[in-house]
Amino acid sequence: MDGLPGQRTTWTFLTNHARILAAIADDPKMRIRDLAAHCRLTERAVQKIIFDLEQDGYLSHTRVGRSNIYRIEPDTVLRHPAEAGLTVATLLSVLAHDEVRRTSRADAGAPSDDR
Template sequence: MGAVPEPHSGWTFLTNHARVLAAIADDPATRIRDIAARCRLTERAVQKIVSDLEQGGYLSHTRQGRSNTYRIEAGTILRHPAESGLAVAELLSLLAQHDAGQGDGTRQLESAPPQARGPETGR
């Protein structure tokens, strides 16, 4: 397991559901305890989130002895209407690129046309 991030207060861009799903995508045989530590959540919260994800069709699991192996249903479409048509695999792919240090998004912002970045001020 990698380094656990420092606690954070205030709002964030990703939900706990997205964080848990990303942790499972990183290691499908991971334990609830390890997900909780990585995501800075309680084990009970992670169990609830995993249950939500399974009920929503994003995740399934198979029991292997005393452990679970998770399977992400990659083609499942994200729930919010603003992301209609975006599959969970596409979101996880972006997160995996970031985790691998391949894409922090700055290049895309720098090369975006001015209207995509918002109005320029002071000119």
């Protein structure tokens, strides 16, 4: 199965909330418009996800001029009982490690070993 960039699937491994959190971890100054484009969501969906994450204490923001700077609360525990005890920092460390590996392989022109 080819992972074409525009291809839609019926399900994914990560939720949109996890994608937004990971994107903010990469760039805490990212605009909602850019988050939406990066995660392939509408701006309204991103606004709702950010609201959800802030309401539950995973994220906060500081207004600087016309922009927001987001701050992730790394010690906040994940919500689902199956992830009991795992923190946001643990989740993001796994995603960041994978992103570094994927990026370095793409830069080197090597085929991915993702399955």
